[in-house]
Amino acid sequence: MLMIPPAEVLRQVVHVAVMAPSSHNTQPWKFRIHKDVLEVHTDPARHLPVIDADGRQRLQSCACALYNARVGVRAMGFVDEVTVMLTDDVDRDLVATLHLGAPHISTETDLALMRAIPLRRTNRRSFLPRPVASAITDVMIAAATAEGATMVRLSPDEKHLISHLVHEADRAQFGNPAFRAELTGWLNPIGSRRKDGIPFVEKEYGSNLPFTVARTIRSPSLGNDFGKLEEDHIDQSPVVFVIGTPTDDRVDWIACGQALEAVLLHATSLGLSASFLNQVLEVPGSRAQIGEMIPGIGFPQMVLRIGIPEDPVHHPAPRRDVADVLEMI
Numbered sequence: 001m002l003m004i005p006p007a008e009v010l011r012q013v014v015h016v017a018v019m020a021p022s023s024h025n026t027q028p029w030k031f032r033i034h035k036d037v038l039e040v041h042t043d044p045a046r047h048l049p050v051i052d053a054d055g056r057q058r059l060q061s062c063a064c065a066l067y068n069a070r071v072g073v074r075a076m077g078f079v080d081e082v083t084v085m086l087t088d089d090v091d092r093d094l095v096a097t098l099h100l101g102a103p104h105i106s107t108e109t110d111l112a113l114m115r116a117i118p119l120r121r122t123n124r125r126s127f128l129p130r131p132v133a134s135a136i137t138d139v140m141i142a143a144a145t146a147e148g149a150t151m152v153r154l155s156p157d158e159k160h161l162i163s164h165l166v167h168e169a170d171r172a173q174f175g176n177p178a179f180r181a182e183l184t185g186w187l188n189p190i191g192s193r194r195k196d197g198i199p200f201v202e203k204e205y206g207s208n209l210p211f212t213v214a215r216t217i218r219s220p221s222l223g224n225d226f227g228k229l230e231e232d233h234i235d236q237s238p239v240v241f242v243i244g245t246p247t248d249d250r251v252d253w254i255a256c257g258q259a260l261e262a263v264l265l266h267a268t269s270l271g272l273s274a275s276f277l278n279q280v281l282e283v284p285g286s287r288a289q290i291g292e293m294i295p296g297i298g299f300p301q302m303v304l305r306i307g308i309p310e311d312p313v314h315h316p317a318p319r320r321d322v323a324d325v326l327e328m329i
């Protein structure tokens with residue numbers, strides 16, 4: 001039997017890791033392979049100082065990549081042995097190490113999640129008005145729980161309250177010139193050759209307005225218009241989830257990122273798509289309100305709406321080349 005060297009298996013795993021979602025598609029990760037160990041690091045140069053001053057979303061994004069890497073390792077026939085970095089005093093940019101463990105017979109779930117990785121896309125459009133059975137949401141809730149997070153499906157009343165808070169958060173954020181400047185730096189006009197950032201097409205947001213990036217960001221009423229669009233999307237979405245963790249420390253941010261990607265991959269494998277509503281957690285007042293509204297959620301870390309996509313994503317977000325983010329030592 002032909003044996004692939006461990007470092008080569010892990011190099012292939014990095015190709016899978018980089019397909020993970022990340023805040024503003026910053027792809028704030030770096031990888032290092034040494035023999036049978038993959039190190040996942042966060043890249044502080046890809047920080048978002050306005051919406052993510054404490055680096056919470058940056059670590060969550062790296063943890064999504066870590067989760068993809070774990071799925072890749074299992075699908076390639078090895079146990080995934082993860083050590084999350086617990087201390088703040090060593091290398092603060094090291095998120096986790098992933099060892100290639102003993103041989104493992106890949107399960108149906110391993111393979112289904114692996115197939116879902118390249119198919120998963122953030123879909124910001126509206127979803128079909130079809131209910132999602134609790135048997136299906138229970139699978140996603142169990143996936144989040146297995147990673148150490150709590151995920152709660154909101155009642156119609158809670159959903160409506162969140163949609164209102166999201167509208168308010170959009171208005172507040174777009175009223176801040178520093179927020180608009182940061183966002184502009186990560187929105188790509190169509191035709192751009194950039195390998196990071198979000199391709200900007202109004203239709204991908206479910207709007208028919210033919211706006212360019214520059215005109216959109218200059219428009220003073222955008223926060224209100226965008227907030228209204230999001231409010232309608234949320235009210236019409238069959239499922240809104242909030243993911244929370246018991247503490248708000250780095251270890252729990254990493255747990256939440258892994259839980260998030262587990263949920264997104266299960267959703268994809270079940271024919272569902274997700275859209276993020278994290279602006280509501282970037283405004284401190286509304287984050288606290290959500291924490292108080294949902295008993296047992298702890299610290300709210302992520303708000304998602306989920307449903308059957310009406311239309312696929314036509315302009316997938318690009319990725320940097322693996323060679324730009326991987327060091328083999």
Ligand SMILES: Cc1cc2nc3c(=O)[nH]c(=O)nc-3n(C[C@H](O)[C@H](O)[C@H](O)COP(=O)(O)O)c2cc1C
Binds near residue numbers: 061317
């Ligand atoms: C931690 C985190 C926070 C995110 N927050 C938002 C958000 O608030 N709004 C949004 O539209 N997308 C959000 N996204 C989605 C990213 O913009 C998306 O993953 C990225 O553009 C890459 O696109 P893809 O998911 O289709 O691969 C978030 C992703 C992550 C991992």
